[in-house]
Amino acid sequence: MDPNQPLPKIPKIGLGTWKMDDNKVYEVVLKAIKLGYRYIDCAWEYENEIGVGKAIKEAIDKNIVKREDLFILTKLWNTYHRPDLVEVNIKDSLKKLNLTYIDLYLIHWPLAFKPGDDPYPRIDGHIQYDKVPLSATWKSMENLVQKNLTKYIGVSNFPSILLHDLIQSANIKPVVNQIESHLYLQQNDLINWCQKNNIIIQAYSPLGGNYDYGCTVKNKKFEHPLKNEKVTELAKKKNCSNSDIIFAWHKQRGNNYCIVSKSENDERLKRALDIMEGNVDINLTEEEMNLLSNEDKNLRLNDAAKVFWEIPSFE
Numbered sequence: 001m002d003p004n005q006p007l008p009k010i011p012k013i014g015l016g017t018w019k020m021d022d023n024k025v026y027e028v029v030l031k032a033i034k035l036g037y038r039y040i041d042c043a044w045e046y047e048n049e050i051g052v053g054k055a056i057k058e059a060i061d062k063n064i065v066k067r068e069d070l071f072i073l074t075k076l077w078n079t080y081h082r083p084d085l086v087e088v089n090i091k092d093s094l095k096k097l098n099l100t101y102i103d104l105y106l107i108h109w110p111l112a113f114k115p116g117d118d119p120y121p122r123i124d125g126h127i128q129y130d131k132v133p134l135s136a137t138w139k140s141m142e143n144l145v146q147k148n149l150t151k152y153i154g155v156s157n158f159p160s161i162l163l164h165d166l167i168q169s170a171n172i173k174p175v176v177n178q179i180e181s182h183l184y185l186q187q188n189d190l191i192n193w194c195q196k197n198n199i200i201i202q203a204y205s206p207l208g209g210n211y212d213y214g215c216t217v218k219n220k221k222f223e224h225p226l227k228n229e230k231v232t233e234l235a236k237k238k239n240c241s242n243s244d245i246i247f248a249w250h251k252q253r254g255n256n257y258c259i260v261s262k263s264e265n266d267e268r269l270k271r272a273l274d275i276m277e278g279n280v281d282i283n284l285t286e287e288e289m290n291l292l293s294n295e296d297k298n299l300r301l302n303d304a305a306k307v308f309w310e311i312p313s314f315e
């Protein structure tokens with residue numbers, strides 16, 4: 001493995017596409033590209049890649065953007081971890097997205113489910129796991145790069161210990177770890193470890209999302225980060241909105257760090273892009289950054305593996 005393997009240039013903010021149907025995602029992706037978004041975050045599991053592909057094609061056909069200026073990311077689903085199925089899954093995504101290559105392909109979760117038509121195979125309510133080690137799936141991910149089906153490969157929802165293990169047998173190093181990270185689940189140790197090891201962090205649910213697959217279940221009270229007292233104080237002081245403060249905090253979290261956020265609203269999309277790209281300056285002092293860092297509560301929203309699949313994967 002080349003320790004100096006080059007990293008992709010990823011825009012500081014990507015558009016999330018989760019929880020939108022084909023029609024909605026088509027509308028939002030096209031709008032976002034027109035506003036200047038270049039990184040679109042997809043997944044086979046979101047079941048809306050056809051809508052994303054339609055928007056990309058229209059944007060290219062209308063000369064709004066060139067394919068090479070876009071950064072398209074999608075993800076391998078858990079039922080396709082067997083070495084012979086990895087290529088099947090990316091090819092299905094490519095067909096739906098109407099593209100010839102992906103910029104970055106991620107292993108969505110470090111968990112292999114039994115292959116088949118059902119993305120969540122269960123017997124008597126229990127998820128059916130498949131006997132596939134991550135190193136075998138990774139070898140097939142590497143083959144996708146050799147075949148020019150994707151430019152880069154990476155992972156998502158990986159704790160450092162699994163990444164460390166994966167790297168030991170890898171020929172191509174994962175360039176990205178996409179993880180949940182927001183005010184209440186900052187994951188500073190994991191982020192520092194990845195940044196030190198030249199792995200880019202993509203923080204998902206950067207505002208705190210609009211779902212909860214964990215906190216309530218653990219009976220932890222979840223007050224949304226957008227309503228946080230310290231965030232509200234800083235927003236008043238700087239005469240801007242609470243979301244502005246959170247985006248500014250993310251922007252200042254260092255190199256090899258970007259976010260993937262979702263909005264269907266034009267103004268919110270534009271404002272987030274402006275802050276993350278530095279067109280609007282909301283500078284937080286070191287003291288203000290620390291004030292927000294102290295709000296970490298280790299509250300995980302996306303504990304899907306523990307809540308739905310009976311593996312406490314982050315413990």
Ligand code: NAP
Pocket residue numbers: 015016017018019041042108156157178179204205206207208209210226243260261262263264265268302
């Ligand atoms: P988020 O950006 O933290 O939350 C989006 C929610 O915040 C939406 O309900 C949106 O509503 C609202 N919102 C956006 N801007 C706002 C603003 N300025 N003020 C107030 N509310 C605002 O992130 P997310 O949707 O949870 O995740 C983003 C993306 O990350 C997903 O779409 C997906 O692509 C990716 N993701 C990946 C994984 C993984 O396992 N790898 C897991 C989860 C998510 P409106 O649309 O109404 O503005």
